[in-house]
Amino acid sequence: MGIPHVTPHAEVEQVWPRDGRVRIVGRVHGIDPEPGACRLILVLREHKEQEVHAEAELDGHGFDVSVPIGDLVPAYGPLTGVWDAYLAVWRAGGERRLRVGRRLDDIPDKNKVMVFPAQAVPVDDRRVLVRPRYTVRNNLSVDYEWSEG
Amino acid sequence: MRIRYMLLHAYGMGGTIRTVINQANAMAARGHDVELASVVRRRDEPQFPVDPRVRLVPLTDQREKPSGYRARLAGRRGRTVPQGEYKSDWFTRGVERGVADYLAGVWDGVLVTTRPGLNLLAARYAPDSAIRVAQEHMNMASHRPDVRAEIIRTYRTFDAVVVLTHGDRAEYERAVPGARVLRIPNAVHEHDAVRPGPRGKVVVAAGRLTEQKGFDLLIPAFARVAAEHPDWQLRIFGTGPEEPALRALIEELHLYNHVFLMGRTERLDDELAKASAFVLSSRFEGLPMVMIEAMSHGTPIVSFDCPTGPADVLTDGVDGLLVPPGDVGALAEALDRVIADRGLREGLGAAALAGAAPYTGEAVTPQWEALFGELARRRRGTSE
Structure with missing residues (x-):
């Protein structure tokens, strides 16, 4: 018996892609974060030097953060790409990046079952669609896709 | 007792298919000689477990696209099943012919047909010597008018019409004077004892x-x-x-x-x-x-x-x-x-x-056995 060792992560409870923002609500799991600074970091999978940061509210283990969809249009990169979501918390004087995901419930295949709508960011005469989604490992990422009109 | 069940597609998914296969399995387990005719076959294997004692007999194999004469028959609508049958596009000329050929050989035992199209074909083609039981899994009002008209015309010729609810029984009796309508519910899928423990939100x-x-x-x-x-x-x-x-x-x-x-x-x-x-x-x-x-x-x-x-x-x-x-x-x-x-x-x-x-199967299966037994005794009584 005993609790199996788990890698700390940021467990998603709700994702709200609406009103021009992507909001993520959840709880830090497997680690006790120090109160204070906490932020969401989105890393562009195709060009990892591009990151988007957003300040998060942290209350005990609970976190609540939202990103304006305009921030999810990368400065450069392919026509479609993926932002992988991490939550940065303070612990023992250093920052730890925790992968954001949904691993603690009993729903398999979240990428097919928990599906979120896309929002459109108008950019000149084109638009960029951004859509949060779960990966095959039940982590949270946000897809972007340049589209005509 | 020899019992033949007829399903449109015993190889398919769906509530009716599952319950009829369960009935066939339960009857075979009680020692009856059970055959399950599948009017068409569109898959290699059934999607629900069929007891090895049940003889599964596909009538028209549709796993490959037909050609020549069979393609011509497959492309034409059947003559017996009305357009309003919800599965009427399955009942082509060729499929109806397959059913009629099979039914010509059903001259004894009990024949159980399980949807309106099959019931209407049984009314037309099954010999009188077989005990014929029509199952209805839908309520009368859910059938389209042309199907209702055929039901009213033919269902009184069955030894029994079996429906799922008390409400349906009253409805079919009213609609088809002279028909012998009984209610036997479907049995639920068997499972282990109730799972203890907390339930989620x-x-x-x-x-x-x-x-x-x-x-x-x-x-x-x-x-x-x-x-x-x-x-x-x-x-x-x-x-x-x-x-x-x-x-x-x-x-x-x-x-x-x-x-x-x-x-x-x-x-x-x-x-x-x-x-x-x-x-x-x-x-x-x-x-x-x-x-x-x-x-x-x-x-x-x-x-x-x-x-x-x-x-x-x-x-x-x-x-x-x-x-x-x-x-x-x-x-x-x-x-x-x-x-x-x-x-x-x-x-x-x-x-x-x-x-x-x-x-539960425990409660439902004996009702079927009692019905078939009674119908068989009644047949013997009249022929003696």
Whole structure:
């Protein structure tokens, strides 16, 4: 018996892609974060030097953060790409990046079952669609896709 | 006793297919000589387990595209089954001929046909020497007019017409004077003892994603529930043509954190057992078997009082909550009541478990055996 060792992560409870923002609500799991600074970091999978940061509210283990969809249009990169979501918390004087995901419930295949709508960011005469989604490992990422009109 | 069941597609998925295969298996297990005729065959293997003692006989193999003469027959509509049969496009000239050829050899024992198209073919082609039993899994009012007319014309020639609910029995008796109509419910899928342990903050619904199942009514009802109880979820199991529309409705109502289209599962029993409530939002039903399965797990029920079935099984306030059909507000209120009141859930769940007892195989199979035995004695009586 005993609790199996788990890698700390940021467990998603709700994702709200609406009103021009992507909001993520959840709880830090497997680690006790120090109160204070906490932020969401989105890393562009195709060009990892591009990151988007957003300040998060942290209350005990609970976190609540939202990103304006305009921030999810990368400065450069392919026509479609993926932002992988991490939550940065303070612990023992250093920052730890925790992968954001949904691993603690009993729903398999979240990428097919928990599906979120896309929002459109108008950019000149084109638009960029951004859509949060779960990966095959039940982590949270946000897809972007340049589209005509 | 020799018993022959006839299904349109014994290799398919679906409630009727599953219950008829269960009946055939149960009869074979009791030592009867059982044959299961599948009018068409579109897959290599049946999707539900068929007892090895049951002889599975496919009549028209459609696993490959027909050519030549058979293609011509396959392309033409049959002559017996009316256009209004919901599966009328399956009944081509070739398929009807396959059924007629098979029925010509059925001159003894009991023949059980399991949907209107098959019943009408049996009325036309099965020899009088066989005992003929017509099963109806739908209520009379759900049939289209041309099918109803044929039912009225032919069903009195059967030794027995067997329906699923008391309401259906009254309806068919009224519609078809002189027909011998009996009610024998379908048996629920057998499972182990009720699963102990906590139930999640989950409401479950299940069924094909079609208009009939009313998930387009359930989702707005759950929007009101989620506003009151944001930590509760609705999980809808099943696939079907309405999936894109239901997905769009979920997005429009911003329910993507609360309502999940789960797709197909092979572990529906587990999902029913760990839910805190089961909800039936159908516009109509024959006999809602998944609801009864949920009851057999002690899961409380909230249901529209649609024709027919829920009211046949449930007593409002005792083993479930029944609300007026189509009333989204009333459905939301009933779900709210159940979610807010753990004591109510436990009371309804315990009563639901008892309410499911008449639908176990143990209770249902002897009714079939008694009916077939009685029909056989009656035949001998008249021929002696």
